[in-house]
Amino acid sequence: MFSELAPVLWDEWIVFKRGFFKITASAVIAPILYIIAFGFGLGGGFSLKGVTYIKFLIPGVIALTTMNSSYRAISITLNTNRLYDKTFEQYLIAPLSAISFCSGKAIAGALRGLYCGAIVLGISFLFDVRLNITASFVLVMLLSGLTFSCLGMLGALLVKSHADMTRFGTFVMLPMTFLCGTFFSVDQLPIVLKEIIYIFPLTHVSTMLRAIATYEAFSLANILIVVGYFILFFSLSVWRCRKIAA
Amino acid sequence: MIQTKRITKIFGSQRAVDDLDLSIESGVSYGLLGPNGAGKTTLLKMLATLIMPTSGEVHINGERMTRTNKAVKKQLGMVSQHFSLQREMTPREVLKLHGMLHRMPRKLRKHRAEELLEFADLLGDADKLVGKLSGGNKRKLMIIRAVMHSPKLLFLDEPTVGLDAAIRRSIWDLLKKLKGRGMTMILTTHYIDEASILCDRIGMMSEGKIVTENTPDGFLETVLPYVVEHFDNEQTNYEYFDDRKKASEYAVDLDESALIRRTNLEDVYVKLTSRRVMPGKRS
Numbered sequence: 001m002f003s004e005l006a007p008v009l010w011d012e013w014i015v016f017k018r019g020f021f022k023i024t025a026s027a028v029i030a031p032i033l034y035i036i037a038f039g040f041g042l043g044g045g046f047s048l049k050g051v052t053y054i055k056f057l058i059p060g061v062i063a064l065t066t067m068n069s070s071y072r073a074i075s076i077t078l079n080t081n082r083l084y085d086k087t088f089e090q091y092l093i094a095p096l097s098a099i100s101f102c103s104g105k106a107i108a109g110a111l112r113g114l115y116c117g118a119i120v121l122g123i124s125f126l127f128d129v130r131l132n133i134t135a136s137f138v139l140v141m142l143l144s145g146l147t148f149s150c151l152g153m154l155g156a157l158l159v160k161s162h163a164d165m166t167r168f169g170t171f172v173m174l175p176m177t178f179l180c181g182t183f184f185s186v187d188q189l190p191i192v193l194k195e196i197i198y199i200f201p202l203t204h205v206s207t208m209l210r211a212i213a214t215y216e217a218f219s220l221a222n223i224l225i226v227v228g229y230f231i232l233f234f235s236l237s238v239w240r241c242r243k244i245a246a
Numbered sequence: 247m248i249q250t251k252r253i254t255k256i257f258g259s260q261r262a263v264d265d266l267d268l269s270i271e272s273g274v275s276y277g278l279l280g281p282n283g284a285g286k287t288t289l290l291k292m293l294a295t296l297i298m299p300t301s302g303e304v305h306i307n308g309e310r311m312t313r314t315n316k317a318v319k320k321q322l323g324m325v326s327q328h329f330s331l332q333r334e335m336t337p338r339e340v341l342k343l344h345g346m347l348h349r350m351p352r353k354l355r356k357h358r359a360e361e362l363l364e365f366a367d368l369l370g371d372a373d374k375l376v377g378k379l380s381g382g383n384k385r386k387l388m389i390i391r392a393v394m395h396s397p398k399l400l401f402l403d404e405p406t407v408g409l410d411a412a413i414r415r416s417i418w419d420l421l422k423k424l425k426g427r428g429m430t431m432i433l434t435t436h437y438i439d440e441a442s443i444l445c446d447r448i449g450m451m452s453e454g455k456i457v458t459e460n461t462p463d464g465f466l467e468t469v470l471p472y473v474v475e476h477f478d479n480e481q482t483n484y485e486y487f488d489d490r491k492k493a494s495e496y497a498v499d500l501d502e503s504a505l506i507r508r509t510n511l512e513d514v515y516v517k518l519t520s521r522r523v524m525p526g527k528r529s
Contacts, residue, residue, distance in 0.1 A: 007346035011332070014343075018334040086330035093294055093324050094347040095316035242313065243298075 004096050008104025015077055016112065027069055027116035031123060034061050038183055039127075049185055051214050058124045058131060059213040060182035062117045063144060063206040070113030070145040071173060074105050075152030079165045082156060082244075098241035102153060102234060109149020110142055117141045131213040140212065143226055144205040150233035157240040176202040181210075201229040247272055248293065248399060248430070253302030255288050255454075262288040264454035265302070270447075272307075272398070275431040277445035279438070279515065284451040286434035287327065287403055293432065294324045294401050306399065320348060323392035327404040329384050333377040337368055337387050340376060341394050348395035362390040366420055382413030389420055393429070400424065402433035406440060418443055438511040450515055457518055465514045473513055476504040484513065 016023060039054040048056040082088040091101055121133065155168040180186075180202035186194055197203050204222040211218035248270045255263040263285040270276045278286040291297045293304055295313045304311040306318050313319075332340060338359060345355035363369045366386040371379055379387065385405065392400055405421065406414040414437075421444055425431060435441050441448050442462040449459040460468075470486035472493040477483075486509065487493040497504045 003349050007343055010346060011343055014332070014335055014339060085333060086326060086328050087332050089296055089324070089326060089330050090344070090347065092296055092313070093319065093322060094344075095319040095349075096347055097314070097316075 004100035005104045005107070007094075007096075008091075008101055009108055012073075012077070012105070012108035012112075023112075023116075024119065027065065027119050028123065030068075031061050031065050031120040034064075034183075035123065035127060049187075049214075054127070054129050055131065055214060056185075056210065057183065058120070058129055059209040060206045062120045062141065063180075063202060063209050064177060064182045065120045066113040066117040066141050066144045067148045067176070067202055067205070068173070069116035070109040070147075070149040071152040071169075073112035073152070074109040074149040075156045075165060075169070078105065078153055078156035079159065079162060083160075083162065092244075098238045102150070102237045102241055105153050105237075106146050106149050106234060109152060110145030113145030113148065114138070114141055117145075132215055134212060137209060137212045140205060140208045140223075140226075143223075143230065144201075147201055147205075147226055147230040147233060150230060150237055153237045154233050154240065157237060157244055176200050179203075181206045201226050247307055248432070249305045250289075250293070251303045251305070253289070253292060253299050253304060255285075255292060255297065256300045261454050263292065263299075266455060268449065268456060270430065270432065272430050273428050275425050275444055275446045276433070277441040277448040278432065278434045278451055278456075279436075279441050279448055279511070280434075280451035281436075283453075285454040286451050288454075289451070290401050290403050290432065290434055294322060295319065296324075320395065321398040323395070323397035323400045325385075325388045325392045325400070325402045325405055327407055329381075329388070331376045331384060331387060331391075333375065335376055336373045337363060337376065337379070338372045340387060340391055344391045344394045350395060358394060358396075362394060365423070366390045367416075380413075382409055382416065385409060385413070385417055386420060389417070389424075393424060398430060400429050400431045402431060404434055404436065406435075406437065414440075438515070442511050448511070450518060462511060465511055466509065469509045469514050469517055471509055472506060473509045474500070474504055474506050476500050484516070486513070 039057045159165045180200050204225050208218045208222050250268045253266050292299050311318050341359040363372050406417050449456040470488045472487045474485045474493050474497050493506045
């Protein structure tokens with residue numbers, strides 16, 4: 001199995017290595033702006049759910065960064081490989097199973113998400129924000145990365161143009177960015193809206209990261225829902241990969 | 247041996263490949279010749295599992311070809327019509343990735359990559375980014391990548407399309423060297439000269455079917471050896487003759503635009519399908 005994963009991971013590693021500075025810079029800019037504008041500017045003077053707003057905000061920003069980085073790492077490269085430079089054909093012709101291809105992409109995307117999430121953590125330390133970072137925190141980041149890289153992969157395998165990929169991001173990722181408890185507590189919302197927001201996986205990721213970071217407990221349902229999304233997105237990607245034409 | 251059994255591909259209401267039976271012996275270099283939309287690329291993509299047939303089957307050495315049949319896929323190499331290369335990699339890395347995808351041992355992978363880079367005269371560019379290579383060198387890289395894992399069967403979709411004459415000839419030399427190593431090659435082309443230089447057998451395609459197949463010389467025997475080509479202000483007319491003297495006598499009465507030449511595969515194709523093979527567009 002690893003010998004089949006290795007080329008997919010190595011391909012992604014070369015993309016990361018060659019784009020290291022661009023990837024790192026783009027991973028840093030948005031979180032810094034969120035932390036300054038929302039953490040110190042807008043929410044500088046108040047507390048939420050028993051912690052300072054900046055401590056409330058940073059786990060949400062980490063969830064957001066992990067999601068966006070994993071999603072974009074896979075969706076942009078795969079979409080480009082499939083529709084523009086056509087290198088996806090090389091994988092279709094190779095003696096490589098769809099499961100191995102999708103696993104490699106999912107792991108590569110999750111690692112990119114972890115890297116960018118770790119950068120946000122580093123920035124928060126620079127701003128002297130101390131959070132409880134444990135192995136379970138890292139595991140939730142990893143699970144989030146796997147889930148959203150599979151979502152990006154599925155999108156890239158479904159769309160018919162680069163414009164469609166952008167639209168997919170606008171309809172799916174943008175609402176999650178602002179609504180899924182990253183910047184505010186979902187408890188403040190009307191009950192109907194709250195129920196809708198709990199459908200999205202990012203809500204559960206930010207709930208779990210925030211709970212771990214602030215020594216609170218979270219529900220097993222949060223993990224199961226995100227795992228369920230991961231299995232769904234991964235299975236659909238494998239199915240699509242087996243059917244797709246180049 | 248590669249064999250298709252009643253292979254068909256339908257896109258919407260169009261039958262791109264229509265109930266096609268094809269059989270190609272091992273070691274043969276086979277050309278698919280035809281105009282735009284004849285179904286050449288679609289057929290090649292089905293053989294390489296890039297697209298699935300609507301119906302019918304492909305067998306390679308008696309084994310059914312499917313996207314999940316890894317044993318058969320190991321025997322294939324493919325060069326697409328477009329530049330399908332990782333632009334952020336160097337040629338050495340492109341070959342390494344291909345070797346990894348085919349699970350070649352590290353030592354063999356390195357040795358084979360160096361051998362092929364030298365074979366294609368690409369050693370000087372081996373560590374440049376692919377995006378900075380010339381069109382000809384990109385095409386050469388695609389060809390050596392396709393044979394990196396020593397496949398038994400090589401598919402080439404318009405291998406020299408868009409390249410200038412000198413580079414096209416250097417690609418032909420590369421392909422002739424591969425042919426000399428006993429590899430089975432199936433190539434699609436618009437270029438008549440390419441088909442006659444590289445192929446042992448040629449299948450002429452029109453509207454999703456192979457209209458006829460023969461050797462290049464066999465095809466030429468089906469038409470008279472000389473042709474007078476003459477433009478009459480409306481269209482170009484072709485008259486065929488069994489010797490040059492008769493052709494000259496016929497041309498005397500025509501204006502100076504008349505041209506006497508040996509017949510070629512394009513004349514055969516025009517005669518067979520009443521269509522002219524036009525280069526430069528996808529089929």
